[in-house]
Amino acid sequence: MSTSENRTDAIVIGAGHNGLSCAGYLARGGLKVTVLERRDVIGGAALTEEFHPGFRNSVFSYLVSLLDQQVIRDLDLFQHGLELLQRPGGSLSILPGDHLYLPRDPASAQQALARFSAADAAAYPEFEDLLESLGDAIRVIATQVPPNFGGGLSDLWKVLGQANVLRKLPADRQADLAELMTMSIGDFLDRWFESDPIKGLYGFEGIIGNFVDPYAQGSAYVLLHHIFGQVDGRTGAWAYAKGGMGAITQAMARYCRSQGVDIRTNAAVSEVILDKGVAKGVVLEDGTALHAPVVAANCHPQILFGQLIDPALTPDRFAKRVAGWRSESATFRMNVALSELPKFDTVDHDENGLTAMKNTIDIAPSLDYIRAAYDDARMQGWSKAPVVSMCIPTLMDDSLAPPGGHVMSLFCQHFRRHLPDGRSWDDVREEVADHIIDTVAAHSPNFRQAIVGRQINSPLDIERKLNMVGGDIFHGTLHLDQIFALRPAPGHADHRMPIPGVYLCGSGAHPGGGVSGIPGRNAAQEILKDVKRRKVG
Numbered sequence: 048m049s050t051s052e053n054r055t056d057a058i059v060i061g062a063g064h065n066g067l068s069c070a071g072y073l074a075r076g077g078l079k080v081t082v083l084e085r086r087d088v089i090g091g092a093a094l095t096e097e098f099h100p101g102f103r104n105s106v107f108s109y110l111v112s113l114l115d116q117q118v119i120r121d122l123d124l125f126q127h128g129l130e131l132l133q134r135p136g137g138s139l140s141i142l143p144g145d146h147l148y149l150p151r152d153p154a155s156a157q158q159a160l161a162r163f164s165a166a167d168a169a170a171y172p173e174f175e176d177l178l179e180s181l182g183d184a185i186r187v188i189a190t191q192v193p194p195n196f197g198g199g200l201s202d203l204w205k206v207l208g209q210a211n212v213l214r215k216l217p218a219d220r221q222a223d224l225a226e227l228m229t230m231s232i233g234d235f236l237d238r239w240f241e242s243d244p245i246k247g248l249y250g251f252e253g254i255i256g257n258f259v260d261p262y263a264q265g266s267a268y269v270l271l272h273h274i275f276g277q278v279d280g281r282t283g284a285w286a287y288a289k290g291g292m293g294a295i296t297q298a299m300a301r302y303c304r305s306q307g308v309d310i311r312t313n314a315a316v317s318e319v320i321l322d323k324g325v326a327k328g329v330v331l332e333d334g335t336a337l338h339a340p341v342v343a344a345n346c347h348p349q350i351l352f353g354q355l356i357d358p359a360l361t362p363d364r365f366a367k368r369v370a371g372w373r374s375e376s377a378t379f380r381m382n383v384a385l386s387e388l389p390k391f392d393t394v395d396h397d398e399n400g401l402t403a404m405k406n407t408i409d410i411a412p413s414l415d416y417i418r419a420a421y422d423d424a425r426m427q428g429w430s431k432a433p434v435v436s437m438c439i440p441t442l443m444d445d446s447l448a449p450p451g452g453h454v455m456s457l458f459c460q461h462f463r464r465h466l467p468d469g470r471s472w473d474d475v476r477e478e479v480a481d482h483i484i485d486t487v488a489a490h491s492p493n494f495r496q497a498i499v500g501r502q503i504n505s506p507l508d509i510e511r512k513l514n515m516v517g518g519d520i521f522h523g524t525l526h527l528d529q530i531f532a533l534r535p536a537p538g539h540a541d542h543r544m545p546i547p548g549v550y551l552c553g554s555g556a557h558p559g560g561g562v563s564g565i566p567g568r569n570a571a572q573e574i575l576k577d578v579k580r581r582k583v584g
Contacts, residue, residue: 055081055309056584057341057574058329060316060355061553063091063513066345067299067310068567069552069574071122073343074306076575081337082308083329085315085514089300091345092513092520093562095291099500102384103447104454105292107504107513107520108562109438110407112276112285114295115190118564122302129298130289132443133278139394139403140248141490142412146393147244148403164242174239178274180216181224182282186275187212189558192569193532193540227271229527233262233414235270243413251411251434251460254421256520256560258377258461261417265527272525272559285407287440291447295562319355319549326548329355340583341574345553345567347516348372348523348535351544361545368536372555373524374517377424377461379433380509381480384500385453388439389491401442408437410486424461428470429479433486434460452499459483464506464518472507479505521560522553531557542570548583550574 059070062084070080088094092107111131119125137149137156147163149156153172161168188209194202213221227235232253236246250261252270259266278284288294300310319342320328328338344351348369352358358366391408394400411417411434420430441453448454462479466472472479480503488495506518515522523529532540534557542550552570554560577583 053335053337055079055337055339057081057343058083058337058339059343059345059552060329061085061091061345062089062296062300062310062312063345063553064093064296064299064562064564065553065567066091066343067296067303068118068122068564069343069345069571070308070310071299071303071306072568072571073574074303074308075121076571078341078575078578080303080308081339082303082310083314083316083331083337084310084312086512087312089310089312090293090296092515093292093296095293096502098382098502099384101449102452102454102500103291104382104440104456104502105288106382106502107380107509108292109440109456109458110285111288111292111295111562112273112278112283113561113563114276115563115565115568116277117190118568121568122299124295124298124302127298127301127305129294131278131286132289133284133286134406134443135402136406138248138407138409140244140409140412141391141393142244144393146391146403147248148406149248160242160245163244164240167240167242167245170239171245177220177223179282180220181227181271182274184212184216184224185271186277186282188531189275189563190565190569192542192573193534193557195539195541196532196537198538227267229265230267231262231264232266232270233418235267236414243415247411247413247416248409250414250417251409251436254417254434254460255436255458256376256378257525258375258421258424258463260421261414268527268530269525272561276561276563287438287443289444289446291440292562299564316355319546321356321360321546324360324546326546340548341550341578342548343550343552343570343574346514346555347374347519347553348551348555349374349516350514351549351551356546356549365536365539365545372535373526373529374515374519374522375464375524376506376517376519376521377463378506378509378518378520379429379459379462379479379483380504381457381459381483382502383455383457383484383498384448385455385497386499387451387493387497388442388453389455389487389494389497391491393490404439405442408439410435410490420461424463428466429462429482430460433462433483435483435486437487457483457487462506464510472505476503476505476508522555523559525559530559534559542566542573543577
């Protein structure tokens with residue numbers, strides 16, 4: 048390979064959705080960009096695979112809401128093949144001897160809740176209004192680069208601008224936001240509702256990819272994190288990507304290539320090249336050196352500063368911060384191929400029942416159930432009665448399975464990354480997968496015999512395949528000391544790392560995990576500012 052082919056304006060490490068988002072914006076801004084992906088496929092956690100002959104599904108992430116509307120427009124994702132299939136309602140909660148389904152229509156949702164509590168039915172419209180108004184406010188803050196501690200005038204303007212977003216909220220909503228940012232999801236829901244089903248349904252939102260007791264302070268923020276998204280202008284709505292989540296990254300890749308981006312697979316980076324403390328490119332595991340004044344890393348902070356860059360080359364405070372970065376989602380992820388549609392004991396296969404099943408189907412009947420799942424995992428490694436969130440995308444997208452067949456995703460909590468007594472996930476993953484299937488089969492008599500194939504990703508599998516340290520789907524827990532201006536470290540929330548020319552463009556940066564494309568876009572915008580000001584290059 049010639050020297051000219053080894054030089055580019057910017058290198059992006061990792062072809063997940065944030066890496067591709069970053070690359071797309073950099074190319075849109077006029078830079079020559081090379082994306083390097085260590086695996087043989089692009090997509091990262093937004094990936095579709097055939098996991099059983101004729102059956103395909105999203106492998107890791109599985110639903111769309113947080114994908115930023117501006118990213119969709121700027122990268123022409125719909126024009127490059129992305130199609131979203133909006134779900135008809137909220138979640139379907141499977142209960143002992145019953146179920147709770149919350150349709151999109153407020154009156155119908157109140158009617159469903161009234162079977163369990165008239166007071167909860169009466170409180171629900173105001174609760175939904177609260178979440179929608181706060182979701183709209185959080186979205187504005189989530190899409191902007193946070194101010195840096197100790198920053199200059201530009202950071203002061205960021206503070207004032209983001210404070211103005213909150214100022215526009217009514218005083219009671221400002222107080223609600225402060226409480227949601229700091230309260231536990233359990234205490235928050237106990238304040239609003241009295242019946243278990245609605246508290247279990249929303250309680251799950253506080254522990255998605257979040258290994259905490261539902262009464263842990265700050266866990267309510269994770270609910271906020273999952274409601275700032277939009278589908279077709281509707282705050283908090285969710286959709287399937289037709290063809291699976293890989294359709295998002297494939298559309299991003301098509302846009303990138305249309306802008307001249309060079310995307311390479313089987314191109315694992317072994318180190319970032321530094322010259323006098325400044326980034327000058329990367330070296331691949333095969334020894335190939337690629338040179339660029341900009342290196343944007345779509346990887347976990349401890350991968351960037353641990354494997355690719357010696358953290359000793361960074362300031363002590365930053366190095367300690369990264370070394371202490373907490374990462375554990377306690378998530379176990381499965382797909383199953385089904386010969387027929389599962390039948391849940393308490394859900395009829397009539398028009399209403401099948402409509403409900405097009406949404407998320409959760410086994411999280413109460414906060415006590417969720418708390419017990421956490422306690423079991425904390426002491427024994429995994430939950431005796433796990434929280435299971437299921438989706439059957441083939442009810443809306445029949446391209447994923449043969450005629451009459453279905454696929455189901457199972458997102459499960461809580462399963463520790465590091466098991467007690469030195470056990471390895473390699474030894475118990477099949478046993479645990481059977482345990483999860485038993486949990487679902489207890490509510491669905493035909494489920495077990497309908498399974499013709501399955502795909503398993505334990506916390507260790509997630510870590511190995513995606514370089515997500517601790518199996519953390521967010522690249523670091525979304526706790527109060529690891530969000531906003533503290534993500535990933537004070538003074539570096541603007542994507543600029545302590546090494547000049549190195550930028551963090553993945554979910555370890557604000558606003559955190561979820562398929563949003565926001566960290567990639569915001570990092571690219573900061574890079575383009577630096578290029579324009581000749582701070583790099």
